[in-house]
Amino acid sequence: METHRRASLKDVAALAETSIATASRALSGTGYVAEATRQRILDAARTLNYQPNLRARGLRQRVSHSVGLIIPNLLNAYYTALADSISQQLAARGYHLLLSSTRDDAATEQETVVDMVGQAVDGLIWVPSTAETDLLTYLADQHTPAVAIVRRLANDPIDTVVFEDRAGSRAATQHLLSLGHQRIAYIGGDMMYSSNRDRWQGYLEALRQAGLELDESLVKLGTNRGTWGTMATNDLLRLDPAPTAVFVASNAIMPGVIRTLRQAGVSLPGEMSLICFDDVDWFSFSVPPITAISTAYTALAEAAVDLLMTRITGTSGGADRPPVFMEVNFEFVLRRSTAAPRTGPLQFRDLHLVEAASAEGVS
Amino acid sequence: METHRRASLKDVAALAETSIATASRALSGTGYVAEATRQRILDAARTLNYQPNLRARGLRQRVSHSVGLIIPNLLNAYYTALADSISQQLAARGYHLLLSSTRDDAATEQETVVDMVGQAVDGLIWVPSTAETDLLTYLADQHTPAVAIVRRLANDPIDTVVFEDRAGSRAATQHLLSLGHQRIAYIGGDMMYSSNRDRWQGYLEALRQAGLELDESLVKLGTNRGTWGTMATNDLLRLDPAPTAVFVASNAIMPGVIRTLRQAGVSLPGEMSLICFDDVDWFSFSVPPITAISTAYTALAEAAVDLLMTRITGTSGGADRPPVFMEVNFEFVLRRSTAAPRTGPLQFRDLHLVEAASAEGVS
DNA sequence: GGCGACTCTGAGAACGTTTGCATCATCCTA
DNA sequence: TAGGATGATGCAAACGTTCTCAGAGTCGCC
Structure with a gap:
């Protein structure tokens, strides 16, 4: 009895004084095996702590x-x-x-x-x-x-x-349009992925249906990273006039976006509406909670x-x-980061003003 | 040539007109094999799209x-x-x-x-x-x-x-103590896990060292879930006097805690300091950013x-x-959710006041 | 008392590898 | 020219299963 190996079917058969074939049958419950032998085999398997080698089984069964x-x-x-x-x-x-x-x-x-x-x-x-x-x-x-x-x-x-990338993206954009936004920025991920291309298409479609023409300066296509969110948002905030809403096409980009908006003192949704494709847990207890497209x-x-x-x-x-x-x-999850655009220019302020303003959201 | 099977070493050997053993040696690069045969075998493997069956290899090599x-x-x-x-x-x-x-x-x-x-x-x-x-x-x-x-x-x-559950937990508690907190609530997870028990011990140690005695009513031991965070926080807010700080022993509990504090209109860190064991990404762009014990x-x-x-x-x-x-x-990550306790009773207010107050944090 | 049906068992092949061993050619050296 | 290295190859066993097959025993029935 080797002590350095897992018990194999052979060991079980030996202990139960039967053949490997019968042991296999008893344990897998296929084919005929007398009740007495079955018990002997089951006992042997238990004492040896037998565990079938799935690798070997797979090899034989090709599954x-x-x-x-x-x-x-x-x-x-x-x-x-x-x-x-x-x-x-x-x-x-x-x-x-x-x-x-x-x-x-x-x-x-x-x-x-x-x-x-x-x-x-x-x-x-x-x-x-x-x-x-x-x-x-x-x-x-x-x-x-x-x-x-x-x-x-x-x-x-x-x-x-x-x-439903395209439809979801269209719905997100339409939501912003219906609130009255005209300058809706788009921060997107890597266009080599079909998901991002489709989301982009959805955005374009919604604009087209609304009879708006695309403003290239509002479009930021980059990578699916938080760092990209930071860069893109910084660029957008420098525009004059600035966008009144931002559609972020992937949750992975959001951290950068949010952090940058906060640092710049932009109030949500007072000065800027924000919506995201993908819903992740912290969106719901962010301040304000973030409106999102949730996927199934x-x-x-x-x-x-x-x-x-x-x-x-x-x-x-x-x-x-x-x-x-x-x-x-997809499911449209309305929270409090989107609202009608407010008239007048965007003002940069320092942080404590931001958070005060962040409670002005639509309910 | 069967068409319904992956190519095996046998097929490669056949195509290269050599033995299985030699084919194996050629492909694994062990042992002697003439340059000419090696090439034949490599070519054959390539044309057949040969891929070794790791299951079989594992069986033979016992690894x-x-x-x-x-x-x-x-x-x-x-x-x-x-x-x-x-x-x-x-x-x-x-x-x-x-x-x-x-x-x-x-x-x-x-x-x-x-x-x-x-x-x-x-x-x-x-x-x-x-x-x-x-x-x-x-x-x-x-x-x-x-x-x-x-x-x-x-x-x-x-x-x-x-x-370092115990040491980390002690550090978190000591941080709150050093800010002047005396009524530090503890919301913990399931005590059947050693990690939670050790964190609990760390909290106790810190209190003991500070010469404080344990107030049982401030202790909430439950499960590692957001729902538990909700329940526990609700209980704590009903206390009179309420705690001035909360130590949450697991990130999994945080969503419930944060949501409940917000709903109750408790300002962070003005009316309540908050610290968490475990650091997850959204802590850094929460409002306020949450002080945490970060683990390696x-x-x-x-x-x-x-x-x-x-x-x-x-x-x-x-x-x-x-x-x-x-x-x-562990690493102590100081953010803005902890501050010195303020004197006077805790007041419940509505949400827009909360967020205004949340900017009062220590830098 | 012969035959089929049913129950039970074991021998042995197969799955796709790796590897110890034997064989054989070639080449070098004494 | 013998004889040992050295290079190149193949046979066959082994890993731990499953499963086909055949053989042996038992029973019931005509």
């Missing part, structure tokens, strides 16, 4: 019951909320999660995908960092089903679930897992069905 | 190059920050991450650990949900090294890395991974070394 999830970032609440939902969904179906973040680096992404395929995951859920990628043909070669989430690939070549994480998670499962199990047309494209709902 | 990470929650920035650090550390060492969250449910935890061991991870990093657990003997039986983080197990039977995530991640690696590889006394216990630094 791992695990799926990989690839997200850009573990520090963005947006993605961890998603990961949480997906993990729950998968657990409910008896699947494990392999989670990796790419930091939006193409090389890391490539590496990660290859790694996961090497681990022989049954499928992949994936926030692609680019619209074009040869990983796709790679995945096809490896016969590993994948579904893209949050961002689209060119021509949606695989199952895809995204948020769990719905997206559910849809993505459902799609992947049909591909993996081959059910409901699974394997050969043409790629599906889905969008999940 | 998976993956470690499991078990955290209570994916929605708490506290833990995802940790996960992010750990994932980076592991990646740098060529290890994969299997991540699961338990939602602090003992049954789920049990299940998860067993699952991961079944997956044959090389080791486990783990935020235990209880101090006593038979999982320990289980892990020992399975010869799977594990390190506990954030929370301690009874008698620290395995390698453990935690934050990356240091903890590094230490945990280091320890685990020595156990796995058996280096530097690895396998048999007695369990190590470590604490990592």
